[in-house]
Amino acid sequence: MKSAFRVFLSYLLCDWLATAGTIIVTTSAVVFLTLAFESFSNPYYGILVFLILPGLFVFGLVLIPLGVWRCSRRIGGVSNIPEAQITGTKAIRLFGLIALLTVVNVAILSAASYQSVKYMDSNQFCGTTCHTVMSPQHTAYQDSPHARVDCVSCHIGPGAEWFVQYKLSGLAQVFAVTFNTYHKPLPAAIRSLRPSQDTCEQCHWPQKFISDKLRIVKRYDEDEKNTEKTTVLLMHIGTRIHKAHVGRNIEYVSSEPARQEIPWVSVDGVEYKAGEPVGEKRRMDCIDCHNRPTHAFETPGPAVDKALESGELDRSIPFVKRDALLALNGKKPIDGAPVAVKRIFARNIWPRMDITWGAYPNNIGHDAFPGCFRCHDDNHKNASGKSISQDCSTCHELLAVGEESPEILKQLGIATGEKK
Numbered sequence: 543m544k545s546a547f548r549v550f551l552s553y554l555l556c557d558w559l560a561t562a563g564t565i566i567v568t569t570s571a572v573v574f575l576t577l578a579f580e581s582f583s584n585p586y587y588g589i590l591v592f593l594i595l596p597g598l599f600v601f602g603l604v605l606i607p608l609g610v611w612r613c614s615r616r617i618g619g620v621s622n623i624p625e626a627q628i629t630g631t632k633a634i635r636l637f638g639l640i641a642l643l644t645v646v647n648v649a650i651l652s653a654a655s656y657q658s659v660k661y662m663d664s665n666q667f668c669g670t671t672c673h674t675v676m677s678p679q680h681t682a683y684q685d686s687p688h689a690r691v692d693c694v695s696c697h698i699g700p701g702a703e704w705f706v707q708y709k710l711s712g713l714a715q716v717f718a719v720t721f722n723t724y725h726k727p728l729p730a731a732i733r734s735l736r737p738s739q740d741t742c743e744q745c746h747w748p749q750k751f752i753s754d755k756l757r758i759v760k761r762y763d764e765d766e767k768n769t770e771k772t773t774v775l776l777m778h779i780g781t782r783i784h785k786a787h788v789g790r791n792i793e794y795v796s797s798e799p800a801r802q803e804i805p806w807v808s809v810d811g812v813e814y815k816a817g818e819p820v821g822e823k824r825r826m827d828c829i830d831c832h833n834r835p836t837h838a839f840e841t842p843g844p845a846v847d848k849a850l851e852s853g854e855l856d857r858s859i860p861f862v863k864r865d866a867l868l869a870l871n872g873k874k875p876i877d878g879a880p881v882a883v884k885r886i887f888a889r890n891i892w893p894r895m896d897i898t899w900g901a902y903p904n905n906i907g908h909d910a911f912p913g914c915f916r917c918h919d920d921n922h923k924n925a926s927g928k929s930i931s932q933d934c935s936t937c938h939e940l941l942a943v944g945e946e947s948p949e950i951l952k953q954l955g956i957a958t959g960e961k962k
């Protein structure tokens with residue numbers, strides 16, 4: 543027994559590769575055992591514990607036979623490997639050294655892993671370093687209500703299972719980026735996203751959706767004065783919109799990846815048809831309406847209106863809206879446009895990723911894209927002839943539509959924003 547152990551030891555010490563392999567194997571095993579049973583909510587912790595450490599372990603295991611082979615070639619056969627003459631104080635010193643190295647390695651690996659986990663979790667990593675191809679999404683994200691919400695809160699969520707699934711697909715994506723085989727623009731992620739109960743509802747719990755909300759939308763004409771027109775909507779968010787879909791069993795079929803055409807819908811088994819149900823079936827959740835809660839790419843008109851409303855673009859310049867649209871649509875050189883217009887262009891147009899106006903439809907309304915009207919078009923009918931309603935007051939009361947000085951805002955005591 544004793545001599546078998548010594549033979550084994552002499553193999554490991556015969557070549558530095560084998561020795562290095564031994565150290566890597568033991569350390570990664572020790573670190574793995576220390577970390578593997580910690581409970582964690584950070585998905586990247588998992589990459590380290592379940593991908594990198596086992597990887598190191600295997601790497602070490604491969605080094606050992608490689609070292610033994612090198613050694614035996616050098617001295618003409620395994621049987622010639624001299625038995626390690628390690629006894630007494632020499633042995634104690636050797637084991638002491640191995641123990642010390644292990645402790646040092648554990649310390650280094652833990653510190654390094656803590657730092658790398660922290661780093662990999664950062665939005666900088668997600669949005670830029672590793673994912674340069676995602677910089678359009680990162681830029682739109684920084685200018686959104688979720689700018690302070692981590693990418694991983696929506697894209698991975700808590701727990702280990704989804705993390706593993708995401709990282710496996712992440713590995714495939716790393717290859718796609720390395721060999722430049724990815725699709726441009728990047729496909730919308732809805733298929734691979736986790737059901738929104740585990741992501742969105744971690745922060746927005748449906749029980750708190752109770753009230754309706756007033757929305758005041760400013761639009762500007764393309765005339766000399768850039769005339770301001772105001773639309774006032776009472777959005778039936780809590781009383782109808784969320785109630786009608788959230789927590790209900792609504793399924794639909796769409797035949798194309800962007801999900802802009804929906805020929806078939808069912809609510810608790812009642813079918814509404816506008817065509818044949820060919821395509822992939824999906825259970826509706828938050829993301830079917832809020833598909834752009836953060837990577838909301840703009841369309842030229844509303845983007846310019848927003849800049850005019852905030853004052854970033856000076857409304858007193860004659861025809862500023864018309865000229866901004868001409869520049870954004872490539873009918874006038876963008877170089878001569880005001881800074882605010884250049885910024886809108888840079889935020890939304892990404893030639894390197896083939897992203898131009900409208901590349902990513904936004905499903906929340908029905909203005910630039912079909913949105914709600916994908917189903918609410920009075921065309922989807924059930925067996926008894928009832929349709930999914932397009933009646934304007936189903937979703938909102940139109941308190942004013944494109945008025946210069948809406949009466950309703952005066953009644954509510956809200957200034958119209960017109961400069962006096």
Ligand code: HEC
Pocket residue numbers: 665668669673676679680683688691692693694695696697728729730731732733735829832833834835836837902
């Ligand atoms: C508030 C939740 C949320 C956050 C935070 C978030 N995303 Fe997304 N992301 C989504 C949703 C929802 C989609 C799916 C859009 C669709 O299918 O139409 C998506 C899609 C994507 C896509 C696919 C391309 C596209 O535009 O559809 C990329 C790439 C992406 N996100 C990257 C990121 C990065 C990088 C970050 C952090 C900087 C991030 N996301 C943060 C919700 C989020």
Ligand code: HEC
Pocket residue numbers: 687688691692695696738741742743744745746828829832835
């Ligand atoms: C980590 C917490 C968190 C997660 C996860 C999250 N949100 Fe949010 N959400 C917020 C915060 C914070 C705000 C900003 C509230 C504010 O500005 O008043 C917000 C705002 C919103 C708004 C209002 C936007 C506006 O224009 O005012 C919508 C809609 C929304 N989130 C939808 C979603 C959807 C859909 C998801 C899942 C894809 C999601 N959120 C995931 C925290 C979160």
Ligand code: HEC
Pocket residue numbers: 738742743746747748755757777779783784787788827828829830831832906
């Ligand atoms: C049928 C489509 C639809 C679904 C499904 C849906 N929402 Fe909404 N949600 C809306 C609309 C429309 C608004 C109002 C947007 C506006 O006024 O611009 C809204 C508003 C919101 C707001 C802002 C509320 C406020 O008072 O400002 C949040 C947050 C939100 N939704 C989160 C969610 C979450 C989380 C889910 C999933 C549990 C969800 N929504 C499901 C359509 C939907």
Ligand code: HEC
Pocket residue numbers: 778782783786787792793794804807808809814826830831905906907913914915916917918930931936937
């Ligand atoms: C995938 C199809 C689908 C989409 C997309 C969709 N809805 Fe619906 N919606 C339905 C169905 C089906 C019903 C009917 C539910 C029932 O029978 O109770 C419904 C009902 C409603 C109702 C209640 C109608 C009533 O008579 O009380 C409102 C409000 C509503 N939707 C708003 C919206 C808004 C706002 C959007 C876009 C942000 C939207 N829906 C997008 C399928 C959809």
Ligand code: HEC
Pocket residue numbers: 759761773775906907908909914915918931932933934935936937938940943
């Ligand atoms: C199924 C729900 C639904 C129905 C039906 C509906 N709308 Fe809307 N509408 C919305 C939502 C959601 C928004 C808000 C989009 C957003 O947040 O920007 C909206 C926004 C609007 C706006 C403001 C657009 C802007 O400039 O930003 C107008 C105007 C409007 N709707 C008119 C109508 C008219 C007219 C009808 C009847 C033909 C109608 N809507 C039917 C859901 C609906």
